[in-house]
Amino acid sequence: MKAVLFANTDWYLYNFRRSLALSLQRAGHDVLLISPDGPYGSKLRDLGLRWEPLPMQRRSLNVFRELALLWYLVRLLRREQPDLVHGFTIKCAVYGSLAARMAGISARINAVAGMGYVFTSTQWKARLLRPIVRALLRLALGGKGARLILQNADDVALFEQARLVDPEHIRLIRGSGVDCAKFANVPEARTDGTRLRVLLACRLLWDKGVDEYVEASRTLRERGCAIDALLAGTSDPGNPAAIPESTVRGWVNEGALTWLGHVEDMASLLGSVDVVVLPSYREGLPRTLVEAAACGLPLITTDVPGCREVVTDGVDGLLVPVKDGEALARAIQRLRDDPDFARRLGRAARIKARAQFDERIVIERTMDLYAELCQPQEQSATSTQAGRLTH
Structure with missing residues (x-):
């Protein structure tokens, strides 16, 4: 299996997801980490992980720059041909999923830790962006091969109430794990x-x-x-x-x-x-x-x-x-x-x-989800039923 892990900072990948990436690598899988450029990229490479910087600006509202980023991601994914794309935070979930769809990659996993600035802020910019982001989320998170990882039961209820994603495709995995x-x-x-x-x-x-x-x-x-x-x-x-x-x-x-x-x-x-x-x-x-x-x-x-x-x-x-x-x-x-x-x-x-909250629990559940989406369809039905979120 080949996986692309996409985050909005290299700091996040290093501090919160390097154990997952290393576990995947030790299990014989191919992993590519992508994020905007930063000082932690070299640290990821020093661990023996593949990391590539992206021309991404987190606060950008420039339509042309954002479309250029999306096309950059599409070309990267077509080049790499991964089995799945795993995005972290709302912007990476939207862009990573849309690019994966355009590149013909069906397995898309998105981990959203909280609702983010757009949904929690009362500033005019956040209120203006909210309906746009909501529509993009519905598009990005939909589809048979998509799964959404949420970290707490409140967010599960919120996403279900907002009808942003099929409840059958939500998985509750508490946090990124701690050693x-x-x-x-x-x-x-x-x-x-x-x-x-x-x-x-x-x-x-x-x-x-x-x-x-x-x-x-x-x-x-x-x-x-x-x-x-x-x-x-x-x-x-x-x-x-x-x-x-x-x-x-x-x-x-x-x-x-x-x-x-x-x-x-x-x-x-x-x-x-x-x-x-x-x-x-x-x-x-x-x-x-x-x-x-x-x-x-x-x-x-x-x-x-x-x-x-x-x-x-x-x-x-x-x-x-x-x-x-x-x-x-x-x-x-x-x-x-x-x-x-x-x-x-x-x-x-x-x-x-x-x-x-031990990281071994989080990594095991995340890798089970990867297997659910990437293993042959006839084998995945049983694990999908077993892994389905219960309330």
């Missing part, structure tokens, strides 16, 4: 009533709840509650919701948080903190929470799609209302004041991460 063994030796959280080290690790986007995190830090500081509020991550200029670096530096200058920038070794960072938070507005299934859970850290996140797939309130973490910095502050203080409770949450989170 839980990598985080197994991280020491237990040190919630002992002293100065608490709290971490938010994310792309610096407004819809990750960074503003609410800053508000919670300010509130706790005013109350005399000693915490170190850490922020790890960099801005994403290709995303309309990106937070300007000047804004982040302003928060640092006022003492609201410590900005760590990009952190390569997340296991070491997680081993140095006591609580991980993610006050996001909506997620597919947040990897940062799963990595923290694998470390046995107590989690605080918002009661929104994606986040509540990882955290059950009071069992393996705490859920707070979205866009509520005060509630986030209370949750952080609760874990600071009750270290035994925090440790119980962390231990339960670790058990859940290993049982549900």
Whole structure:
């Protein structure tokens, strides 16, 4: 089997899908990774993977440039003649699927982690694009050889309600997977009533709840509650919701948080903190929470799609209302004041991460889906019935 994996950044392929690509390669399959150019392409090649850059601009609205990109993809797929195309994020799902159809490739898999800027933003540009993208999605995701991977039950219900895809073609695979063994030796959280080290690790986007995190830090500081509020991550200029670096530096200058920038070794960072938070507005299934859970850290996140797939309130973490910095502050203080409770949450989170979110589970289910579409038709009927999503 030959597969093309298509993402909107080389960073995404390296951080979230390299284990899948390497597993496919070890199983004897041919894999080509494609994305816009970037510094992680060479890292993928250093792993022995094939990677090619694309002339793609994520925020482009230029019709001629977008048509040129689509034609570039069609020619690439005709040259490569893969058995299937697997696209990640909404733009790659649309372009990859349309190009695959035009190139005569029937097996098309698309993994959409959340609804993306076009469907979640209230900005005029997003509202203008929404009906266009909806129509393109119906076209791209349709057909007998198409499958849609969603990461949480809320998105499954949303896609079904919007009638964007045949419900029979939806598969629920929770996240991109985390190598839980990598985080197994991280020491237990040190919630002992002293100065608490709290971490938010994310792309610096407004819809990750960074503003609410800053508000919670300010509130706790005013109350005399000693915490170190850490922020790890960099801005994403290709995303309309990106937070300007000047804004982040302003928060640092006022003492609201410590900005760590990009952190390569997340296991070491997680081993140095006591609580991980993610006050996001909506997620597919947040990897940062799963990595923290694998470390046995107590989690605080918002009661929104994606986040509540990882955290059950009071069992393996705490859920707070979205866009509520005060509630986030209370949750952080609760874990600071009750270290035994925090440790119980962390231990339960670790058990859940290993049982549900380990990358071996995700890769196995993804490769089963590849086999469902690429094996002879007479063999695929049984596996299709077995793999069908149940509600």
